[in-house]
Structures are given as structure tokens and as C-alpha cells.
Amino acid sequence: MSVQNNIGCAGSDNVVFCPALFITAPGSNHGKTTITAALARYHVEQGRKVRVFKSGPDFLDPMILERACGLPVHQIDLWMMGESECRRLLYEAAQEADLILIEGVMGLFDGEPCCADIAELFSLPVLAVINAAGTAQTLAAIAYGLANYRPGLPFAGVLANNVASPRHAEMIVQGMPPGLRYFGGIMRDSRFVLPERHLGLVQAEEVSDLEPRISAAAGAIASTELANLPEAVAFALPKQQTPLQLLSGVRIGIARDTAFSFIYAANLDLLRAMGAALVFFSPLADAALPDVDCIYLPGGYPELHLQTLQANAGMKSALQTHFQLGKPVYAECGGMLYLLESLEDKAGNRGEMVGLLPGRAVMQSRLKGLGYQSAPMPGGLLRGHTFHHSLIETPLGAAAFGERLHNTSAGEAIYRLKRLTASYLHCYFASNPAAAAQLFLP
Known part of the structure; x- marks a missing residue:
């Protein structure tokens, strides 16, 4: 320069x-x-x-x-x-x-x-x-x-x-x-x-x-x-604290392709700073998971790839095995939709998804969730936001609800099943690094 x-x-x-x-x-x-x-x-x-x-x-x-x-x-x-x-x-x-x-x-x-x-x-x-x-x-x-x-x-x-x-x-x-x-x-x-x-x-x-x-x-x-x-x-220069090595040696598999791409660059930076090794995979193209301790499924556009996701039986089976072994899975918005039994787009086209969460999601013509919320996670509150055009039908009860910034109505449901945590909320990990780490600890 x-x-x-x-x-x-x-x-x-x-x-x-x-x-x-x-x-x-x-x-x-x-x-x-x-x-x-x-x-x-x-x-x-x-x-x-x-x-x-x-x-x-x-x-x-x-x-x-x-x-x-x-x-x-x-x-x-x-x-x-x-x-x-x-x-x-x-x-x-x-x-x-x-x-x-x-x-x-x-x-x-x-x-x-x-x-x-x-x-x-x-x-x-x-x-x-x-x-x-x-x-x-x-x-x-x-x-x-x-x-x-x-x-x-x-x-x-x-x-x-x-x-x-x-x-x-x-x-x-x-x-x-x-x-x-x-x-x-x-x-x-x-x-x-x-x-x-x-x-x-x-x-x-x-x-x-x-x-x-x-x-x-x-x-x-x-x-x-x-x-x-x-x-x-x-x-x-602000006062800074070096992130604790809370995820030292933990291998996190992160979905990243055109169906799953809504992820903050700062989230990846923090996971690395806490000692995690990040391994990327594609639910669209890969037939198996990489050798990882936990899974991160970010949001995106799974509704635009229904048939490809449905046809990838190898990936769905790998995710089911990962879950059955008691390994952590964290899913946000589109990642959560992928874990349901089925997903239907606005035209009525339906795809069979992974099936780790009971129920289905249907895309809507109008926005169904928008705004800042805090997410009460096992390790503490994480701040984030929601923005989605789908509705979920599930018999699974919410383990917790997001807390809205600007009104007192109930926020987004947070679902927990064994080591699986899923919600419409997109969380910003640096708002509470310890709570973020807790989502991925084996």
C-alpha cells in the first residue's frame, strides 16, 4: 500500500x-x-x-x-x-x-x-x-x-x-x-x-x-x-476482553450454501476466537457430514431448494444419526425449517425434510415475524432478531420464548429436544459469548 x-x-x-x-x-x-x-x-x-x-x-x-x-x-x-x-x-x-x-x-x-x-x-x-x-x-x-x-x-x-x-x-x-x-x-x-x-x-x-x-x-x-x-x-480503541477458550478443540460443522447462508461473519470470528475449528458443509451437495462434534444450521432459503434437500437422503440420515448420538445441533430460522418433517412453499410444493422436529412449515405471502428479541438460552440471554415468511405447525411445546425489545407480547418460540436447539431467532454470539459457547459444547 x-x-x-x-x-x-x-x-x-x-x-x-x-x-x-x-x-x-x-x-x-x-x-x-x-x-x-x-x-x-x-x-x-x-x-x-x-x-x-x-x-x-x-x-x-x-x-x-x-x-x-x-x-x-x-x-x-x-x-x-x-x-x-x-x-x-x-x-x-x-x-x-x-x-x-x-x-x-x-x-x-x-x-x-x-x-x-x-x-x-x-x-x-x-x-x-x-x-x-x-x-x-x-x-x-x-x-x-x-x-x-x-x-x-x-x-x-x-x-x-x-x-x-x-x-x-x-x-x-x-x-x-x-x-x-x-x-x-x-x-x-x-x-x-x-x-x-x-x-x-x-x-x-x-x-x-x-x-x-x-x-x-x-x-x-x-x-x-x-x-x-x-x-x-x-x-x-475500546476496552477489550480476550474471549475465553470455551470451545477449544471443538469441531463445529456449519451448513453453508445457497440454501443456508444467513450467518454473521462476527459469529464465525467469535467461534474461532473461542478455540473452535469450523468445518463447512453443504446440505444441498454433500451426502455426508464432516467429522464434527456439533452442527450449526443457519437461516437461508430452504424453500427454494425443496426437491434437492428432499432427495439428499444421505445428508438427512447423517443429521439423524448425529442427533441420535446426543451431539449438539443449533438451528436458526431456515435451518430450523430444514429439521422439520416437511416444508411447503407458497405455490403448494412440498418437500420431505430431516424430521428431527415434529411438524411442518408453510411459506406465507406476507411477513410473519420481524424485530429484535433476546433469546433465553441455557447459558444466558443472547440478543438477535427475527425476520421470516413462514409459519410452523408442531405439537412440540416451546422450551422458552424470545423477549421482544419494543413490546411485551410473546416472542419467537425456542424449541429444545435433547441437544437440539432451534428457533426463528438469528442470534449475535458476541452479545453473550458464554451463552453462545453453551450451544455447541459436546
Whole structure:
């Protein structure tokens, strides 16, 4: 890395300075992921090392962003992770990066805590991406509201997305008041659009032309002021505790393919830090389990692979044997659906699953679970979230229920059967490492 690019290494042992930008919007569907990916790829192409983060508990956007920057993408979430863990991840990124980008979730002030809380806490300059479709000078009023709604917010400026024509761009500029920085506009282009399905964006691995889409969007960045690095931000080293070697020598088999891919990179980091050896396998392609002590089945899209999962009798038998031997199994959301007797998609197609949990799941046309919850596990509370479009019918009683962050109604059921623990909840392990380790201890 050249001296010119090595900005992230400036500072003392406890404070590191690195250019950073928080990309947000008035709400969803303004193009935050596309712009963040484009920014990351543009600066990578300039020879810079870019670290990207995603605020909130999203799994799909980080897959796209990882392809754009070429490095793992972690979450930044004040409730699920806590301030110290967020600060640690940002500090470590600043030590190696020339640029840090954080993509927001929903709108700038949506939720509690919200994206503005993150930006203000870490003094991150905020870029508002606004979809210009159907508006012109009024776009400036929207940007002005975002910039001034909360006094003291480090608001950098606005980028117009989906601009229809040069004349449209002129009208947008005409509306900009003094003191509000306009970084430019990204013209409407079908090459930039990322495909979606019921849980959000299509997984990066499934988008065959993702590379040209990202590259085309990155090319558009060159004509904006975002081609320049943003201002440097000071990232301080938090107090840290070295994770105990609670899983020393434990071999964890982790399902990872296009059916099971919703897993936090930080969860894998923590399992390794606690001494575990991670061995990946594919319920879609592998006929047998690797030699492991326990199994981790993350969420994903098993409903899109019903016939392949049903036909893989070898994998289903291997999981049944693993369970019968009293070895731990931990399953989240889609991983739990795979362990039921059957799973039915929205079209009525049905597949026979593993059968470790009695009952069946049926995909629904609408969202059936959403929000932050704490999960009471045998080793203590784990924080996480739920987001699913299916319903389960099972005679098995819940061993516990998730505890919702924002209301008192019952949360997601947590099922336990021998050493099997399953729930719709996606847990963030660093919220309670000891409780996470307990799920996998032989």
C-alpha cells in the first residue's frame, strides 16, 4: 500500500484516523446498497483498501457489499452488539483501511436506536442517498430536513439517485439551498438495479451478472464528488476482553450454501476466537457430514431448494444419526425449517425434510415475524432478531420464548429436544459469548 493511500494508519496507539462515510436515506428503496457497493468498488479500483459495514441485522446486503470490496462485511448494531463491540470493529478496520463505509438500514431516523445514533456516536459524516424519481427541486427539501432534523448530526451532504436526464439534474441543483452540499447525481440505468425477492436482495452468489452491475455503478461514481475521499474520522480503541477458550478443540460443522447462508461473519470470528475449528458443509451437495462434534444450521432459503434437500437422503440420515448420538445441533430460522418433517412453499410444493422436529412449515405471502428479541438460552440471554415468511405447525411445546425489545407480547418460540436447539431467532454470539459457547459444547 502506498504512503499516499495509507491514511488509516495515522494516529496514536489508542486512536486511529481513517476517512469514513455513513450512507443513509429517507427510507428503504432509495438505492443505499447500490451506491455503497459502487463507492466501495470505485475506491478499490483506485488502489485503496475499503472496509464496509452494514447497520442493522441484515444478511443479504453484506453479501453484495463483500463482493464489491473483496473483504468480509460485518454488522454495526448498537442494540444487538453494544457500543463496545461496534467500536472495536470500527477501530480494527481503521487500522488497516484507507476508507470505511457503513450502509444504513431503512431511513436515517427509523428505529430505536437508529442510524443517526450510530453516526452521531462515532462522529461519522452522513451521506443521504435520495431517489430522485418523481421529484426535482423538492429533493433538496427532503435533504434539508434530514440534515437539520437533529442538531449536531455530522451531515456531509446529499447524492441524488435515479436521475432521469440532464434537465432533471439541473432542476435538482436549482433547489439546493446554501450550506447543503450536493455531491452530484447518479443517472437512471437498468444496469445498476439489483434483483430482489421476498426477504430482500437476491443473494450475491445467485446473481450471475453481479460483477458488471457493480462495475457499471462504480463507473458512475467518477462523475460525482464522491470520487474524492471523505474526511478522516478518529476511531478510538475500546476496552477489550480476550474471549475465553470455551470451545477449544471443538469441531463445529456449519451448513453453508445457497440454501443456508444467513450467518454473521462476527459469529464465525467469535467461534474461532473461542478455540473452535469450523468445518463447512453443504446440505444441498454433500451426502455426508464432516467429522464434527456439533452442527450449526443457519437461516437461508430452504424453500427454494425443496426437491434437492428432499432427495439428499444421505445428508438427512447423517443429521439423524448425529442427533441420535446426543451431539449438539443449533438451528436458526431456515435451518430450523430444514429439521422439520416437511416444508411447503407458497405455490403448494412440498418437500420431505430431516424430521428431527415434529411438524411442518408453510411459506406465507406476507411477513410473519420481524424485530429484535433476546433469546433465553441455557447459558444466558443472547440478543438477535427475527425476520421470516413462514409459519410452523408442531405439537412440540416451546422450551422458552424470545423477549421482544419494543413490546411485551410473546416472542419467537425456542424449541429444545435433547441437544437440539432451534428457533426463528438469528442470534449475535458476541452479545453473550458464554451463552453462545453453551450451544455447541459436546
